[in-house]
Amino acid sequence: MDDDNFGSFTQSETDDDSNYDGCDTSEEDIDTDDTGETDDESVDESDDVNPNSDSSEEGDWVQVLANEAGPPTVRYTGHCGPIHPPQPDALPIEYLKLFITDSFVQKIVDETNLYASQWIQSHTEYLQQKKRSIVNLWIKQGQTFVNEILAFLGVILNMGLIKKPTLRSYWDCTNPSQATPWFSKHYNRERFELLLKFLHFADNSKIPPPDHPAYKLYKIQPVIDHFQRTFKSHYYPERKISIDESIIGFRGKTPHLRQYMPNKHHARFGIKVWCLCEARSGYTYGFEVYRGTAGMQVSDNGATYDLVMRLLEKADLFHRGHHLGLDNYFSSPKLFEDLWQNGTTATGTVRTNRKGLPMDAVKKKLKNKEVSERRKGPLLCVAYKDGKKTPVLLSTSSKGGYKIVKRTGKPDKIVPQIVDDYNHVMGGVDLKDTKLYSYLAERKTLKWTNKAAFSLIGTAVLNSYLLYVANTSRSHPLDRYKFMVSLVESLVQNYEPVKIIRKRRTLEQIQAVSLSPDPVGSPSHVALSADDGHKIVKLPVGKKRNCIAGHPKRVRSAIFAQNVMEEFALNALLFFTIK
Template sequence: MSSDSEVDFPNLNKDNLTDEEFMDSDLDEDLSESDEAESFTPSAEEWRPVDDHDCGPRPVLFTAHPGPKHAPAPDAKPVDYVNLFLTDDIVNLVVNKTNKYARQFIEDNHENLETRPRSRVHKWTPISNEEFRAFLGVTMNMGLNKKSNYNAYWDSCNLSQETPWFPVHMNRDRYQIILKFLHFPDNMLLPDRNDIGFKLFKVQELIKHFNAKFKYFYHPTQNVSIDESMIGFKGKTPHIRQFMPNKRHARFGIKMWCLSDSANGYLCQFEIYEGSQGRRIGNGRTYTHELIIRLMTAADLLNRGHHLGIDNFFTSIELLEELFSENTTATGTVRSNRKGLPDVCVKTKLKNKELIAARKGNLLCLAYQDNSRKPILLSTASKAGLIDTVNSRKQPVTRPAVIHAYNQAMGGVDLGDEKLYMYIAERRSLKWTNKVFFSLFGRAILNSYIIYHSNTSDRPKLSRYNFIVSALESMTSNFVPQKVIRRKRTRTEMEAAQMGPTLLTQTVAGHPLDGHDLSKLPVGKKRQCVAGHPTRVRTGWECTGCKVGLCPECFAKYHRQL
């Protein structure tokens, strides 16, 4: 059997696995094979070759009702959709834990803070629910207006780079101090380091909240997929940090297992990876087998006729047969060294664009020679024949039906990631918990737009960009920030700052000091101010007469004391 089709294989090869993952997977498989307490008995049928006249598997009806559930009115505003996930409960939790953590930090570091009078920590005041929502609105706008660092959003020195919206809605120091104290757990309840729940304790409430809301407000279409996604982070974490070179947006970081709708990228359920030993496997399943069943069960997708797409890291004969016993079909690429595969598919040498298939009950195994690659697929959703379809460039092609089914089901997680990183502000952070929170919040924004797009009566419907703009404007409109009073610079000081190295004439009691002027140091050079600050202060100015570093505001005070 042969085909001259051009084939698309999303995530066909998983060459990005770490040695630790391979070791974990192999270890779990060995444990699985030696465990007598099997929860599922595989089929005892033998493999038999099949051709174009393959009768296919037993039909499985799709009985679910995909789309939004418990959605707001069709004329609801974008912020109403965002608030489906950003509920008062989660806002109260974050606000209370943040205020408590800030209070504890200030008490524990009281002596150290006394020696740092200029620290922004001294300006801390408890955050309110309205201010926290405004804080998130400001963060959302950073994703629409990407800049190199946080300070750039409050840049008022370079007229060409000004973004006046940000200082109007939140002061820079206030934004950064909220970011510093942003907290989610109660540190008094932190479990022992050896406990199973220790690694994810600090974000466990976030995981529970978002998983529950993602499931409650939307049911996916028939095709769903499970794959990994990355939260970019290079710092220290209590769990395993991963490296995945094929992830364009984040190659280093925290790995998530995601169950997504293949049609639009909606995130239905997720788990944060904490190592294969983070959960004890005692029912005869491998770690990956257990993970698939756990995610599908948590999302309430079994026994509804869904079709699951998975890659060769997950696919096994036992998994697909158990899913089929739960009225759930699946298609996935499989590693050639998996036990139980038919020799005719594994060992037969094929010509280019030629395929060979074998069937065991409802399970189909197909090998296809695609130029230099020979992928092997398992499926309980497809026949062995060829079908006419179109490729990614909308050109008509003929391809194996099982490959067409795989392409339809696979790719939902990557689609969601592609949409997510388009409008999310990725910033470096020393706190892995902040990275997890903002990643989950960004996915909640994407999910809220998918629900809006399916439910709204708006004609025309808002683009995702305009949806986010409308939501963040609503979130920031209810909060009025405190005005920060700063000393205005004189015209002479402003001119000196713009002109670079120059002289700034100063007076003491109305009389000029002959030979004593403030000189702006070259860009990048600073000296310590000698005016007697409680802590060391470096300045870009010096007195030409005294040849010492002085701040402009310290010049007169210093010379009065001479």
């Protein structure tokens, strides 16, 4: 979520140097941030109560005493860091190969060639009519192969480093001040556009029916499965982790995947992705692409509860002592208590209409900077007055009271301990998004599959860089820009661009035309032979086309020869009548 900080208590004012977002205290933002289509999980009220009701399920909530000891400590037993990494002095491409494997690239090659063959077979008549279709180049040049796909990915990465307004502007060298000859040197533009057209990851002939649960994500499911497996195979996160939503910006047609999130600054329309990230670095350890609740079994605890438990279970992070950061979209007393039972602590904001909250503390009128604290076993609930905002937080890790926060160049601040803990554990997903979109090639496209796949591949590139930083033996590791430059050069080095062979006129033909007494508009430029079977036709008013008879000045004319079998006399009469 795009959470705001607690008023003036920004992360830069804490005693930690990590780049995390602060705590969301805006009830207005809370109500609008996670609303999407009618089947969105934000319409989950199974864990809510009427905020205007005087009844509450306080249970054993008690007031927090001064200088309390806090909940019992849950020891972290994980072994964070790289798992089976390359040698410490390995090149950046070796880290990328951990995620972009040979089998994954071969899968892209096979499915792309298969889809191209299927498309060509189903459009045979169209291609016979459209001789100048770009697809005819694919037929002449042949199918794609591994090195070409690797170079294709290298070009995509380089487009994220060099931002230009249009795709063709990367190959445009007419303006020397804006030219980027690297692209035309290492990849043919028409071949690149063909790969964008035919790029596929699954067999279309095996797609399930629209009412099947796997239908919506079928076309990118192999990409999702691959990265869900590799992301957790080569790195283990530190104690502090975050769960939040991210978005792949897309405004086109999707199989009911597009969501609207007004508080997202990067893109308001797109495909929602739930991410599990390390809070300190933003490493994506697990993720799930949202496809709606239709056809999904939701427990009595609600869809958001099920989502958090499912992400942690798939990532195998239970009973390891992790500290989880959540925002008010996910948090509830029931969720925090069950996480505690599974050896996981949590801290997060909570909506005031959740079941099980101490309503006397939540509804209490507070003065500015005043808190109201209640505890129920390991679970702490704090309502905090911060200007006009009164956020409510839950934690099974924090203790009550305040903490002095040191600020550079400013007086120290006193904030509730739970606020400081939240600011340090929440924000891993936002940090990941900030890093990802800095060098992600996001270009408008009609194919949502390409947009989603390139975003996941970009996440894999980011993860490979974070793995490199954690494992390299260099005293001064490469920054991310130089790391990606090295990847681009390595991906394209084994690929020779496809040469486009065009039929050109011979020198004798050019000289013969140039010596003609009346080359412009001459009948010799038009096939008037009955044997050739041409008919002279005049284009509509205002329409012209290039002369195809070989004129060196590329004369544009409204008259052309149409290939039909008619008599020579009629052709000549029609031509001279129009002339």
